[in-house]
Amino acid sequence: MKVNTAKKKGWILFGVLVVLFTICSFFVLSQKPQEFSPYDSKSPSPNGLKAFYTYLDNELEMVRRWEQPPTLLPELQGRQVLLMVEPYFTPDSKEMSVYIDFMEQGNTIILLKNNPKGFFDIRTSFVESMFPEQSIKDYSQTNLVGDIYSPVRLEPGEEDEVLLSDQLGDIAVQRKYGNGTLIVALAPNWLTNQDILKKDHLPLVLGLIQQDGLNNETAILFDEYNHGDTGSSFLAVYQDWFLLLLFQGVLIAILLLWKQGKRFGPIIQPRRETVRFSDESLRALAAWHLKGNAYRDSLTIQAEYLKHLLQERWGIPYNRDWKDCAVYLHKRWKTKENGKIDLFIHQLTQVLGKEKITKQEYLEWSNKLDTLRKEVEEG
Numbered sequence: 001m002k003v004n005t006a007k008k009k010g011w012i013l014f015g016v017l018v019v020l021f022t023i024c025s026f027f028v029l030s031q032k033p034q035e036f037s038p039y040d041s042k043s044p045s046p047n048g049l050k051a052f053y054t055y056l057d058n059e060l061e062m063v064r065r066w067e068q069p070p071t072l073l074p075e076l077q078g079r080q081v082l083l084m085v086e087p088y089f090t091p092d093s094k095e096m097s098v099y100i101d102f103m104e105q106g107n108t109i110i111l112l113k114n115n116p117k118g119f120f121d122i123r124t125s126f127v128e129s130m131f132p133e134q135s136i137k138d139y140s141q142t143n144l145v146g147d148i149y150s151p152v153r154l155e156p157g158e159e160d161e162v163l164l165s166d167q168l169g170d171i172a173v174q175r176k177y178g179n180g181t182l183i184v185a186l187a188p189n190w191l192t193n194q195d196i197l198k199k200d201h202l203p204l205v206l207g208l209i210q211q212d213g214l215n216n217e218t219a220i221l222f223d224e225y226n227h228g229d230t231g232s233s234f235l236a237v238y239q240d241w242f243l244l245l246l247f248q249g250v251l252i253a254i255l256l257l258w259k260q261g262k263r264f265g266p267i268i269q270p271r272r273e274t275v276r277f278s279d280e281s282l283r284a285l286a287a288w289h290l291k292g293n294a295y296r297d298s299l300t301i302q303a304e305y306l307k308h309l310l311q312e313r314w315g316i317p318y319n320r321d322w323k324d325c326a327v328y329l330h331k332r333w334k335t336k337e338n339g340k341i342d343l344f345i346h347q348l349t350q351v352l353g354k355e356k357i358t359k360q361e362y363l364e365w366s367n368k369l370d371t372l373r374k375e376v377e378e379g
Contacts, residue, residue: 018248018251018252021248021251022244022248036048037227038086039085039086039188039191039192039227040224040227041053041065041222041224042065043193044193045193046192046193046194047192047193047194048192048193049085049191049192049193049222050193051193051196052191052193052196052205053065053222056220060218060220062217062218062219062220063219063220063222064219064220064221064222065221065222065224066082066221066222066223066224066225067224067225068225069095069225070091070095070098070099070102070225071095071098073098073102073221074219075105079106079107079108079217079218079219080107080108080218080219080220080221081107081108081109081110081209081218081219081220081221082099082102082107082108082109082110082221082223083110083112083209083220083221083222083223084109084110084111084112084113084223084226085112085113085188085191085222085223086112086113086114086188087111087113087119087223087226087227088226088227089226090118090119091119091226096119096120099120100120100177102180103177103178103180103181103182104177104178104179104180105178105179105180106178106179106180107180108180108181108182108183109180109181109182109183110183110185110208110209111182111183111184111185112184112185112186112187112188112190112191113184113186113188114149114150114151114152114186114188115150115151115152115186116154116184116186117152119184120175120182120184122154122184123154123155123157124152124153124154124155125152125153125155125169126151126152127151127152127153127168127169129148129151129168132147132148132149133145133146133147133199134146134147134148134166134167134168134171135166135167136148136164136165136166136171136200136204137164137165137166138163138164138204138207139161139162139163139164144199144200144203144204145199145200146187146190146199146200146201146204147187147189147190147195147198147199147201148166148171148186148187149187149189150171150186150187152186153168153169153170153171153186154169154170154171154172154173154184154186155170156170156173157175159175159176160173160174160175161173161174161175163183163185163207163208163211164185164204164208171185171186171187172184172185172186172187172208174211181211183208183211185208187201187204189201190202190204190205191205286298293359295356295357295358295359295361295362296352296354296355296356296357296362298362298366299351299352299357299362299365299366299369300352302366302369302370303322303348303352303369305373306369306372306373306376307325309373309376309377310325310328310376313376313377314328314332314376315328316328316329316332321349322345322348322349322352323345323346323349325345326341326342326345329341329345333372333375335375344368348365348368348369351365
């Protein structure tokens, strides 16, 4: 009876912990900061367009966002202005023809992009400019100041009308399509929250939008379809509450499997199956040499091993004394001069001939032998 009571208390405690964890997770997920893409009309970040969108929304009656494909663009009576700010991708030929049909029906598309090559057969040429701030002339030859970060300038066609230009070339042109108009400009940064009120950006942008005249019957559409949702994952299609329940279900399943005795992870080999093949004996021998101050014995072992290695790699006979190995080392030891090689062998012979060596001598010659060993092993 006491065992059953303990089990019930355990399950009650487990349920309380799960509920508390669920509540905490919900608050954590609900308070995560919202992320926005650049040039998003909802974004309050420096590279967003929320300030300009809010301004137009307060001044005009028909301002909204358009997040559908171009094939679903509304066919309304009256003129519409589609504002495309730095699209992330170039529309294919089918979508491009839909945009052209949209303009031929009497609507306007304003495209602001750093390099609009590939859109509506726009041609550009690269320029070299170290300073973004430019003196800009509009169609009335008024001088304005604005920042232009585009590395290109527009090459207008015969029927294109130049709206804005600087000393490097044309930065905004207008082209007729049937009853509608295409306006292309090279400064999407003028509309961003951080730049809209700097210099003459706002007058420049309003001059482009009001090129054909604006009134309360004109619909302004901010095209968000070409911005897409490039930063989202496959989990973004699910609601937060569903993801939370899914996570809780996975956690409960793991805990239940753990309670039933299931184990995860690699199989660990028993120590007795591997210890005889490890380097524990070498470590123990090294520790014995250090604790017993048997520096000479340890150095002799290193020297003998090095002679075996010299015979195997460089063909120097093992039974030769160190002083007899000088001739061979002169030919194979390329990083040392012959005089230094002779000095090395002479000093090594003296150290190995001592009955007792100090720890300092041991460390010095152990490093020297190890250096020669590495060179022999590397060839």
